[in-house]
Amino acid sequence: MWPNNSLIHRIILKPMMPILRLVLWPKKISFLRKLENPSQVQERLRKKIVDQLVGTQYGKKWRISHQDTYQEFSTKLPLTSYDQLKPWIEMGTAQGNNALVKEKVLFYEKTSGSSGPSKYIPYTPSILNSFNQMFAHWIDDLLSKGPELRTEKIFISIASPVGQGNN
Numbered sequence: 001m002w003p004n005n006s007l008i009h010r011i012i013l014k015p016m017m018p019i020l021r022l023v024l025w026p027k028k029i030s031f032l033r034k035l036e037n038p039s040q041v042q043e044r045l046r047k048k049i050v051d052q053l054v055g056t057q058y059g060k061k062w063r064i065s066h067q068d069t070y071q072e073f074s075t076k077l078p079l080t081s082y083d084q085l086k087p088w089i090e091m092g093t094a095q096g097n098n099a100l101v102k103e104k105v106l107f108y109e110k111t112s113g114s115s116g117p118s119k120y121i122p123y124t125p126s127i128l129n130s131f132n133q134m135f136a137h138w139i140d141d142l143l144s145k146g147p148e149l150r151t152e153k154i155f156i157s158i159a160s161p162v163g164q165g166n167n
Contacts (some may be wrong), residue, residue: 015144024140031137046070052126053077057099058088089120132154 004076019033050073054066062076093108103124111119133165 021140021143024136024143027133027136028140031133043070046073048126052102055098055102057091057097059102088117089122092122093120 005007036097047056050064050066050068053062053064064076068076069106087153089099090096092101092105101124102124103126105122105124107123108120111121113117113119
C-alpha cells in the first residue's frame with residue numbers, strides 16, 4: 001500500500017480523474033437530455049423490448065406484436081417471477097435458441113443466490129451495453145460528487161459466465 005501522497009497518486013491517479021470525466025462528458029450530456037423527456041425515452045425502450053420479444057417463442061406465447069400499444073403490451077404480458085421464466089431460460093441454455101430473447105445470448109451469469117437459489121441470467125449485447133452506460137454514469141457521479149479518492153485501493157468483482165460450453 002502506498003501513502004496518500006505517493007508518487008503514483010500525485011502523478012497518475014489524480015490527473016486521470018479530470019481526463020476520465022472529460023471522456024464521460026458526452027454520455028452525461030446524452031443522459032441529461034433524455035431526462036428532459038422521459039416518456040419519449042420510455043416509449044423507445046418499450047419498442048426495443050417489444051422488438052426483442054417478437055419472433056421469440058416467449059413472445060409468440062403471449063402474442064406480442066410490433067403494433068401493440070403500451071396498454072395492449074402491458075395487458076398481454078403479465079408480471080413474471082424468475083421461477084416462471086426459468087423454463088424459458090433453461091430452454092435457451094439447452095438448445096441455444098431464441099426462446100426468451102431474439103438477440104444472441106453471449107453467456108448465462110449465475111447469480112450468487114444471496115436471496116434464494118442461484119439463478120441464471122442471459123447476457124446479451126444490449127444488457128451489457130446498458131450495464132456499461134449505467135457504470136459510466138455512476139463513475140461520473142462518483143468523480144463529481146463522491147468522496148475524494150485518496151488511496152490506490154480498488155475493489156473489482158469478477159463473475160464467470162456459464163453456458164455455451166462453460167459450465
